[in-house]
Amino acid sequence: MFDDPFDVLAALFAIAAFLVAIKASNQVTELRRRLSSLEAMLQAQRPIQPPPMPLPEQVLTTTTAEAAPPPLAPEAEQASPPPLLTDPVTPPPLETSPDDIAPPPMPAAEPGFEERLGTRWVVWIGGLALALGGFFMVRYSIEAGLVGPGVRVFLGGLFALALLGAGEWTRRKESISSMAALPIANIPAILTAAGTAVAFATIYAAYALYGFLVPATAFVLLGLVALGTLAAALLHGPALAGLGVVGAFVTPALVSSGKPDYWALYIYLAIVTAASFGLSRIRLWRWLAVTTIVFAVLWIFPGLDVGELQVAPHAFHVIAGFVLAALLVVCGFMFGPTIGDGDIEPVSSSSLGAYLFGTMLIVLSSAHADLALIAFTLLVAATLLVAWRAPAATGALGAAAATVFIVFAEWAVRANPDMLVLPGGPLPGVGPAAIDSAVTLHLVMAAIFAAGFGIAGFLAQGRSNSAIIPVVWSAAAVATPIAILVALYARIAHLDRSIPFAVLAVLLAAAFGAATEALTRRESRPGVAISTALFATGTLGALALALTFALEKGWLTIALALMSLGTAWISMQRPIPFLRWLAAAFAAIVTARIGYDPRIVGTDVGTTPIFNWLLWGYGLPALSFWAASHFLHRRGDDAPLRMVEAAAILFTALLAFMEIRHLATGGRMTSPPSLLEFALQVCVTLAMAIGLERLRLRSHSVVHNVGAVILTVIAGLVSVFGLLILENPLLWSRTDVGGLVFNLLLLGYALPAVLMLLLSYAVVGERGRTYANTIASGALVFALAYVTLEIRRFYHGPILLHGETTGAEQYTYSIGWLGFGVVLLGVGIFVNSERARLASAAVIALTILKAFVIDMSTLTGVYRALSFMCLGIVLVAIGWLYQRILFRRQVTPPPAPQTSA
Numbered sequence: 025m026f027d028d029p030f031d032v033l034a035a036l037f038a039i040a041a042f043l044v045a046i047k048a049s050n051q052v053t054e055l056r057r058r059l060s061s062l063e064a065m066l067q068a069q070r071p072i073q074p075p076p077m078p079l080p081e082q083v084l085t086t087t088t089a090e091a092a093p094p095p096l097a098p099e100a101e102q103a104s105p106p107p108l109l110t111d112p113v114t115p116p117p118l119e120t121s122p123d124d125i126a127p128p129p130m131p132a133a134e135p136g137f138e139e140r141l142g143t144r145w146v147v148w149i150g151g152l153a154l155a156l157g158g159f160f161m162v163r164y165s166i167e168a169g170l171v172g173p174g175v176r177v178f179l180g181g182l183f184a185l186a187l188l189g190a191g192e193w194t195r196r197k198e199s200i201s202s203m204a205a206l207p208i209a210n211i212p213a214i215l216t217a218a219g220t221a222v223a224f225a226t227i228y229a230a231y232a233l234y235g236f237l238v239p240a241t242a243f244v245l246l247g248l249v250a251l252g253t254l255a256a257a258l259l260h261g262p263a264l265a266g267l268g269v270v271g272a273f274v275t276p277a278l279v280s281s282g283k284p285d286y287w288a289l290y291i292y293l294a295i296v297t298a299a300s301f302g303l304s305r306i307r308l309w310r311w312l313a314v315t316t317i318v319f320a321v322l323w324i325f326p327g328l329d330v331g332e333l334q335v336a337p338h339a340f341h342v343i344a345g346f347v348l349a350a351l352l353v354v355c356g357f358m359f360g361p362t363i364g365d366g367d368i369e370p371v372s373s374s375s376l377g378a379y380l381f382g383t384m385l386i387v388l389s390s391a392h393a394d395l396a397l398i399a400f401t402l403l404v405a406a407t408l409l410v411a412w413r414a415p416a417a418t419g420a421l422g423a424a425a426a427t428v429f430i431v432f433a434e435w436a437v438r439a440n441p442d443m444l445v446l447p448g449g450p451l452p453g454v455g456p457a458a459i460d461s462a463v464t465l466h467l468v469m470a471a472i473f474a475a476g477f478g479i480a481g482f483l484a485q486g487r488s489n490s491a492i493i494p495v496v497w498s499a500a501a502v503a504t505p506i507a508i509l510v511a512l513y514a515r516i517a518h519l520d521r522s523i524p525f526a527v528l529a530v531l532l533a534a535a536f537g538a539a540t541e542a543l544t545r546r547e548s549r550p551g552v553a554i555s556t557a558l559f560a561t562g563t564l565g566a567l568a569l570a571l572t573f574a575l576e577k578g579w580l581t582i583a584l585a586l587m588s589l590g591t592a593w594i595s596m597q598r599p600i601p602f603l604r605w606l607a608a609a610f611a612a613i614v615t616a617r618i619g620y621d622p623r624i625v626g627t628d629v630g631t632t633p634i635f636n637w638l639l640w641g642y643g644l645p646a647l648s649f650w651a652a653s654h655f656l657h658r659r660g661d662d663a664p665l666r667m668v669e670a671a672a673i674l675f676t677a678l679l680a681f682m683e684i685r686h687l688a689t690g691g692r693m694t695s696p697p698s699l700l701e702f703a704l705q706v707c708v709t710l711a712m713a714i715g716l717e718r719l720r721l722r723s724h725s726v727v728h729n730v731g732a733v734i735l736t737v738i739a740g741l742v743s744v745f746g747l748l749i750l751e752n753p754l755l756w757s758r759t760d761v762g763g764l765v766f767n768l769l770l771l772g773y774a775l776p777a778v779l780m781l782l783l784s785y786a787v788v789g790e791r792g793r794t795y796a797n798t799i800a801s802g803a804l805v806f807a808l809a810y811v812t813l814e815i816r817r818f819y820h821g822p823i824l825l826h827g828e829t830t831g832a833e834q835y836t837y838s839i840g841w842l843g844f845g846v847v848l849l850g851v852g853i854f855v856n857s858e859r860a861r862l863a864s865a866a867v868i869a870l871t872i873l874k875a876f877v878i879d880m881s882t883l884t885g886v887y888r889a890l891s892f893m894c895l896g897i898v899l900v901a902i903g904w905l906y907q908r909i910l911f912r913r914q915v916t917p918p919p920a921p922q923t924s925a
Contacts, residue, residue, distance in 0.1 A: 262309060269300050269312060273319035286327055286337035293323060294344040301352040308361060310371050313353050317378050320345050324382045328389040338386045339399035346379040346403055350410050350417075357414035366415060366490030373419025376407050380420070384427040388434055394465060401469055404428060408480050418493050421500045428473050428504055432511035435466060463516070470512055474505040474532075482539045482559075491551035498555035502562035505532055506569065513573060526574035533566030557598045561606060564590040581624055584614045585645035585675075588668065592652035599659060607652055608664035611671035614645055618678065623693060631691040638686055642679035646672060661725065669727040673716070677735065680708045699759045702746035703772030709739040710779035717786045736783065739776075740802065747772050747806075753824045754813060760822040761813075769817060773810035777803045797859075804863045808870075811840050834882055838891050841871040842898055868898075 273296065276289055297320055304312040320341075327338055354372040355363035363369055383403050387396040407424045411417045481501020485494045509532065513525045536559050543556040568583030588610035595603035623629055623638075630636035649672035656665040685693060688701035716732035719725075751757050753769075761768045780803035787796045816824045819833045845867035852860030879891045 262307075262312070266312075266315075269296075269315055269319070273316075273323070276323070284327075286334050287340075289323075290337050290341040290344070293320060293341060294348070297345055298348050298352075301348050305352045305359065305361065313349075313371060313375065317345075317349065317353075317375050321378050321382050324385060328385060333386070333390045333393075335386065335390050335393050335395045335399075339383075339395060342379050342382045342386065343399060343403065345382075346376065346406065349375040349379065350406070354410060354414050355416040357410055357417065360414070360416075363416050366488050366493060368419050368490075368492065368496075369416035370419070372414065372416040373423070376410060376417055376420035377423030379403065380407060380423050380427045384431055387431055391438075392431075392435055392462065392466070397465055397469060400427075400431065401472060404473065405476060408476055412480060412484070415488055415490065415493050418496050421496055425477065425500045425504045425507075429507040429511070432466070432470065432508055432515075436511040436515035466515075467512070470508045474508055477501050477504040478535065478539075482542075485543055485552050485555050486546060486549045489550060491554075494549075494551035495554045495558070498558045502536065502558050502565075506562065506565055509566075509569065513569075517573070521575070522573050526570045529566050529570035529573055533563050533570065536560070536562040536566055553598055554602060557594060557603050560594050560598075561587075561591055561603070564594075581614055581617050581641055582644045582648075584610050584617070585648040588614070588671075589648040589652045589655075592655040592668070596655050596658060604656060604659070604662065604664035607656065608667035611649055611652070611668050615671055615674065618642075618675075622678070622682065629686065629691060629693065633687045634683060636683075636686060636691075638679065638682045642675050642682060646675035646679055649675060657723070657725075666725070666727045669725060670731070673727065673731040677709070677712060680712070681705060684708065697746070697751070699747070699751040699753065699757060699761075699768055699772055702742055702751050703768060703776070706739050706743050706747060706776045707771070707779060709735050709742065710776060710783055713739060714779070714783050714786050717783070717790070721790070736799070743776060743802065743806070747776070748809070754816060756825070758823055758825055761817060761824065762822060764817065767817065767822075769810055769813045773806050773813060777806035777810060780806065800859060800863070804866065808841065808844065808867060811844050812837060815840050831882070834879060835891055838871060838874060838879055839894060841867060841874065842894065845871060846898060 273293070276292065297316055300312060300316040304310070304316070324338065324341065327334065350360075351358045352360060353375045354360045355369045357372075360372070363372075380403055383396075383400045387393075387400050390396045404424050404427070407417075407420050411421055478501045481497040481499075484497035488494060509525070509528060513519070513522065516522075517525055540556055540559040540563060543552055543559060546552060564587045568580075568587050571583045572580040588607045591603055591607040591610060595607065618624065624641035629638060649668050653665060653669045653672055656668055682693075684701055684704040685697075688698055688704065689695040713732050713735040716728050716735065720728035720732060749755070751759065753759050753761055759768065780799050784796045784800040784803060787799065813824065815833065815836050819830070819836075820827045845864045848860050848864035848867060851857065852862075852864060875891055
């Protein structure tokens with residue numbers, strides 16, 4: 025019997041199921057023991073109520089009546105003084121004996137090693153030994169040849185019946201005995217579990233080893249044993265329930281035939297599922313219901329791999345399981361367990377979602393067969409009905425919406441030859457044609473799903489006292505129609521312009537807008553405010569889709585950016601944190617979109633400078649994000665606001681960079697960079713950095729702060745590597761710099777120097793001294809570079825690399841640098857700027873170094889003399905200025921001699 029590897033696997037599986045079942049029983053009984061102990065402790069700790077004591081007024085009245093004298097005559101009564109008020113007499117305390125008050129019982133001590141060994145482990149091992157004993161007896165009879173196969177099977181059956189009888193007998197003896205059974209060592213349940221395990225093995229051996237039973241008979245007998253085990257679990261507890269459900273679902277895998285009969289399989293599984301759900305409902309075992317659902321869904325997969333899928337039996341399997349789960353598992357619906365109002369129960373929702381998942385697999389595996397689509401539609405509609413009647417299953421709405429989207433999305437991307445188009449967007453090579461049956465059925469399904477989710481989601485508002493339930497309904501009502509519309513647009517219009525789909529999107533937006541307006545006028549109920557915001561967001565989303573369907577593809581980016589703006593505006597009217605995150609999510613989606621294609625519309629950017637598609641593709645989102653950040657900033661500074669602010673800065677910078685590139689390359693966006701492009705990028709980046717430095721002083725935004733630093737760093741890198749190295753016309757670039765004064769040198773070196781100087785003054789006192797001085801040093805370098813390059817342009821023309829450097833040119837460099845230093849000194853003296861004077865000193869020092877290193881060796885004749893003469897005169901003049909103006913000292917006259925009187 026055990027020579028076959030599959031038989032060994034089956035025996036091991038049975039043993040494992042046996043142990044799992046015993047473990048489940050142990051956990052349940054242990055919980056019962058703890059609950060009983062807690063109840064006993066609470067009962068013992070209740071105080072003993074003493075007999076009712078008389079009130080103080082009653083005690084006073086009684087005492088006064090006993091001590092009062094005989095009544096007086098009327099005259100004496102009138103002359104007698106009023107009685108004195110005395111303190112109420114306190115009765116003596118009741119005498120109680122120690123025997124009258126029972127001390128609370130001590131909590132039960134944890135069982136020791138010996139108790140565990142004698143009450144738990146011995147019983148468990150004994151049950152397992154009984155089951156293995158039956159297996160080994162059959163194996164021994166086979167190896168020794170003592171009895172024939174028929175006798176072996178017969179003896180195995182007798183042993184199984186004996187174990188089952190012993191289990192029932194011990195159960196009845198415990199029930200009529202005055203001795204309480206140990207809950208941690210359920211001997212009747214263990215004996216019955218061992219008997220069912222031997223019964224499984226005996227029937228399987230009669231079928232698989234000796235051929236005594238045909239597959240149908242073996243299947244029926246094994247199923248009856250499994251069902252009997254589930255029935256016995258009502259009496260013996262969860263151990264048999266676990267063993268029975270595992271055995272029932274494993275039976276079809278043990279008994280196989282050459283031609284699988286899915287109808288017989290799924291009818292059997294429906295019976296097993298009904299029995300298991302019924303048992304879990306009676307005993308309230310959630311784990312049993314979950315285990316049954318998992319096994320039932322797993323049995324869908326074997327039939328999906330066959331060449332031609334049998335849709336009808338598979339559809340019957342999921343529909344039957346769904347109906348049984350709705351009747352017996354879903355809390356608050358039909359025969360399901362009760363639950364508090366407004367609670368979403370995980371098992372109730374996941375049970376329906378599991379069968380929806382199975383139906384979706386059948387639809388996808390059958391290539392959207394008509395019968396599979398009909399079954400899927402019925403289950404989705406049934407989910408809406410069950411969730412409407414039982415709030416505990418509201419979580420299944422998310423599963424229903426997700427499966428609907430997956431089905432339509434898979435149908436949209438499936439490469440079928442019957443892909444059709446609407447007149448608004450023809451597919452190349454395929455003209456408009458009559459809609460076939462497959463498309464018609466999907467359109468009918470789409471209409472049913474969109475109307476069902478939308479109408480039910482709107483009508484569900486205000487029905488529950490829970491806040492989460494109406495939100496789930498509204499989320500499904502908004503997301504499902506939009507997802508279906510997008511899938512149909514991708515499948516039918518092939519993501520091209522389509523006026524019919526734009527009209528549908530506008531109608532959907534109108535429906536969502538009407539729902540928003542209606543919910544706004546309702547009284548405040550839990551969750552309605554969030555639902556109103558969701559419907560308003562759906563309105564914006566549908567309008568954005570209408571623009572996308574009616575216009576070019578690039579408008580999708582603009583539409584999503586406008587959705588971010590609209591959501592931010594709605595968040596002001598409805599201060600819900602979810603809307604702020606939704607606005608940030610739209611900004612993130614648009615940012616990811618430009619990462620996919622920075623040109624937004626591919627090569628169709630246009631050739632007109634500035635006024636091209638880049639202006640709309642980047643400018644409108646930038647304006648939307650700036651406006652959205654303004655709205656969000658009114659409600660506080662948080663992560664969604666910072667995300668939108670970052671998107672606004674990013675799109676503004678990208679708009680400038682892309683437009684500069686388009687202008688510099690004549691619309692050829694893949695061309696190499698040039699001096700003009702680098703010059704414009706540096707100027708625009710510095711201007712934006714100055715603007716952000718001013719803006720952050722008012723907004724105190726960390727995003728504006730970081731953004732200004734990042735733009736400054738970018739401008740510095742482009743300035744150094746782009747203007748001073750890669751495209752420097754004095755080194756190796758043969759760029760035509762243009763005219764004598766108004767040329768690229770003015771744009772690439774003079775203007776950046778001015779902007780760097782302004783930026784350095786903008787950060788003075790707000791950032792570190794080193795940061796401001798570094799930017800000011802860059803301004804000095806670029807100003808000196810402009811003077812040098814402009815002198816070069818005067819001697820060599822538009823191409824600065826042409827010709828040799830003459831003595832007059834070298835002398836002009838020295839005069840120009842010296843004059844520039846003097847101008848800086850004059851500015852420093854005039855505005856009393858120490859920074860300008862230090863810059864002047866640096867330039868003059870560089871001029872002195874040039875005179876002694878370059879001019880002395882290269883200049884000859886009069887130019888050398890003039891160079892040093894001018895340098896000397898200027899240095900003397902500078903010294904005089906410092907002595908007489910900047911650091912002028914007052915000479916104090918000597919004190920007059922004192923004269924004696």
